[in-house]
Amino acid sequence: ILNVEQSPQSLHVQEGDSTNFTCSFPSSNFYALHWYRWETAKSPEALFVMTLNGDEKKKGRISATLNTKEGYSYLYIKGSQPEDSATYLCAPNTGNQFYFGTGTSLTVIP
Amino acid sequence: KAGVTQTPRYLIKTRGQQVTLSCSPISGHRSVSWYQQTPGQGLQFLFEYFSETQRNKGNFPGRFSGRQFSNSRSEMNVSTLELGDSALYLCASSESPQAQTGELFFGEGSRLTVL
Numbered sequence: 001i002l003n004v005e006q007s008p009q010s011l012h013v014q015e016g017d018s019t020n021f022t023c024s025f026p027s028s029n030f031y032a033l034h035w036y037r038w039e040t041a042k043s044p045e046a047l048f049v050m051t052l053n054g055d056e057k058k059k060g061r062i063s064a065t066l067n068t069k070e071g072y073s074y075l076y077i078k079g080s081q082p083e084d085s086a087t088y089l090c091a092p093n094t095g096n097q098f099y100f101g102t103g104t105s106l107t108v109i110p
Numbered sequence: 111k112a113g114v115t116q117t118p119r120y121l122i123k124t125r126g127q128q129v130t131l132s133c134s135p136i137s138g139h140r141s142v143s144w145y146q147q148t149p150g151q152g153l154q155f156l157f158e159y160f161s162e163t164q165r166n167k168g169n170f171p172g173r174f175s176g177r178q179f180s181n182s183r184s185e186m187n188v189s190t191l192e193l194g195d196s197a198l199y200l201c202a203s204s205e206s207p208q209a210q211t212g213e214l215f216f217g218e219g220s221r222l223t224v225l
Binding site: 004034036041042043044045046049089091093096097098099100101102103 | 113114143145150151152153154155158166168200208212213214215216217218219
């Protein structure tokens, strides 16, 4: 069992604010790390798939970095919009299965 | 391309009953995995099937079982239901087994309530 920690648990920001979340995981047995966005009443959707130490991925206003040696990943949202409101899940993969964190719930206030 | 379809979306059962949930993956996807989400918990891995074979199983009792058919559709079964089995059950499909780096495509889930 892999202990995956995400912080903060929840976050309320004003529209236009930038924010970031953290995902921590044991650095051993690392194979890949996924970020998913889960909007209420919808299915989780993949944001990023990251495999290499030092990886940086970007999709619009959202970006992520990965440090496999120390076991963490950051997700950044620049200029948050109400449509960014969702739960953001990280999921390291050991090569055998995914281990999901409990997520960071983001609410963007207009 | 149709997404991952799970049925039923909602169901209510009583303790001791059994339930079967169904998942139809995206066309061409041969891997189907199942997850349980209860309040305050992350998605807990139940099992994964690839080409009709169970590849991996999470830490759940034997009351939880599954199978995959030749068309990649999968079912999971929970026997002798307990109150603690009340949860959202999510199915995810992918082209390759979970060991690979391809992303997971999730269904909307089946919400099970056990009374």
